[in-house]
Amino acid sequence: MSAAGFAGKTRALIAxxxxxxLRGRDTLPPMVAFAFTVALLLxxxxxxxxxxxxxxxxxxxxxxxxxxxxxxxxxxxxxxGLIGFARTFEVEEADGxxxxxxxxxxxxSGLFLAKAAxxxxxxxxxxxxxxxxxxxxxxFDLGLDWLNLILVTLLVDIGFVAIGTLFASVAAQTRxxxxxxxxxxxxxxxxxxxxxxxxxxxxxGGGGLQAVASRGWFGILLAFDVIFTVAAALAFEFVIDA
Amino acid sequence: MITIEGLRVAYxxxxxxxxxxxDIAPGVSGLFGPNGSGKSTLLRVLAGLxxxxxxxxxxxxxxxxxxxxxxxxxxxxxGHRSGLYGRxxxxxxxxxxxxxxxTGRGRVRDMIDQLDLRDRARTPAVELSAGYQRRAAVAxxxxxxxxxxxxxxxxxxxxxxxxxxxxxxxxxWRRAGAVAVIATHGAKKVKRYxxxxxxxxxxxxxxxxxxxxxxxxx
Numbered sequence: 001m002s003a004a005g006f007a008g009k010t011r012a013l014i015a016x017x018x019x020x021x022l023r024g025r026d027t028l029p030p031m032v033a034f035a036f037t038v039a040l041l042l043x044x045x046x047x048x049x050x051x052x053x054x055x056x057x058x059x060x061x062x063x064x065x066x067x068x069x070x071x072x073x074x075x076x077x078x079x080x081g082l083i084g085f086a087r088t089f090e091v092e093e094a095d096g097x098x099x100x101x102x103x104x105x106x107x108x109s110g111l112f113l114a115k116a117a118x119x120x121x122x123x124x125x126x127x128x129x130x131x132x133x134x135x136x137x138x139x140f141d142l143g144l145d146w147l148n149l150i151l152v153t154l155l156v157d158i159g160f161v162a163i164g165t166l167f168a169s170v171a172a173q174t175r176x177x178x179x180x181x182x183x184x185x186x187x188x189x190x191x192x193x194x195x196x197x198x199x200x201x202x203x204x205g206g207g208g209l210q211a212v213a214s215r216g217w218f219g220i221l222l223a224f225d226v227i228f229t230v231a232a233a234l235a236f237e238f239v240i241d242a
Numbered sequence: 243m244i245t246i247e248g249l250r251v252a253y254x255x256x257x258x259x260x261x262x263x264x265d266i267a268p269g270v271s272g273l274f275g276p277n278g279s280g281k282s283t284l285l286r287v288l289a290g291l292x293x294x295x296x297x298x299x300x301x302x303x304x305x306x307x308x309x310x311x312x313x314x315x316x317x318x319x320x321g322h323r324s325g326l327y328g329r330x331x332x333x334x335x336x337x338x339x340x341x342x343x344x345t346g347r348g349r350v351r352d353m354i355d356q357l358d359l360r361d362r363a364r365t366p367a368v369e370l371s372a373g374y375q376r377r378a379a380v381a382x383x384x385x386x387x388x389x390x391x392x393x394x395x396x397x398x399x400x401x402x403x404x405x406x407x408x409x410x411x412x413x414x415w416r417r418a419g420a421v422a423v424i425a426t427h428g429a430k431k432v433k434r435y436x437x438x439x440x441x442x443x444x445x446x447x448x449x450x451x452x453x454x455x456x457x458x459x460x
């Protein structure tokens with residue numbers, strides 16, 4: 001099949017998933033509701049945060065509040081994402097459309113890309129709501145380094161969605177997919193989210209991308225994205241045809 | 243021509259198909275048998291959607307392999323369930339699959355006309371009655387003019403008029419070299435236009451051949 005044919009079919013599948021979601025609203029609203037509720041709970045649970053602009057001298061052994069807030073942000077994204085990923089193949093399973101889809105003359109990587117792109121859209125929408133909400137609740141100043149923050153967020157999303165989509169396809173073949181997905185995905189996502197915590201905390205702390213990159217987490221993030229996206233796309237074929 | 247050799251499918255301890263060997267010639271074959279006899283399993287194996295425990299299937303000499311995009315593109319399959327996206331309309335479902343199979347929109351209109359789906363074309367699949375869902379599923383299976391057509395109970399939930407539309411659509415699709423296997427309890431409907439039949443019982447093929455030669459009365 002030509003590259004144009006592959007791209008056209010993949011686009012058609014992405015459009016189908018987004019159209020189904022627009023009509024059904026089965027995935028995005030629960031993700032957003034979960035994320036917003038958790039953000040609100042964390043904001044009330046956390047001690048009153050110092051404003052980032054103010055110089056803070058911390059006693060030895062104390063974690064800067066911005067580190068904790070960055071971790072809160074990504075953990076919220078992580079679990080909201082898993083809620084959405086668990087539903088990745090529900091639309092296909094509902095009326096047996098998965099059989100129709102598996103017979104389509106399209107390389108399995110096209111199916112993977114389409115599912116991953118739809119999941120990425122949902123995660124980005126959640127983040128677009130969550131980031132300003134966190135900024136408001138935890139007194140982040142997104143204006144400090146927002147372009148780099150978006151870059152890091154998108155890079156985290158690539159690895160997150162690749163792993164999430166792959167394990168969603170595994171979980172879809174089990175009866176308790178909502179339970180299986182986090183059990184499978186969370187261990188694989190640990191390095192990605194540690195990098196996300198570190199990079200986000202550094203950026204929000206005013207580190208700048210160069211200083212942040214010099215710590216090595218940026219390289220780990222890039223390596224994770226490349227390795228796991230390729231591995232997930234290749235493994236997907238074996239999972240979906242199992 | 244479909245060649246089935248020593249086919250066995252087991253789900254744990256349950257044997258769904260056992261030692262099934264048959265040559266299915268071009269034309270329309272009815273697949274008959276009581277509930278649980280293995281009809282749906284055989285269709286799923288023929289479509290490549292289920293791997294047999296042992297045995298092989300060849301379609302025009304080519305071993306069924308889901309990895310082959312070309313082979314997948316030659317199969318039209320409508321299973322027990324509609325295989326449609328419930329939130330999309332009938333038209334949107336057919337247009338989606340037309341795009342995925344590289345078929346023109348004219349073919350979508352043809353199938354809607356042939357299966358008499360005009361007044362339900364803008365209805366979401368989830369809102370269709372079981373009968374209309376069946377028709378839409380058959381339309382989707384026929385959309386890309388497959389070489390191998392596999393229909394599982396296409397007459398389920400259909401009134402006489404709708405059943406006639408399905409039969410007409412299959413007869414219109416029919417052409418030299420193409421193979422259709424239609425699993426059904428409505429043997430009389432299929433017998434009208436089928437060339438041969440297969441009867442399964444408890445996973446074993448107990449009779450197979452042309453209608454005249456096999457001598458069974460559906």
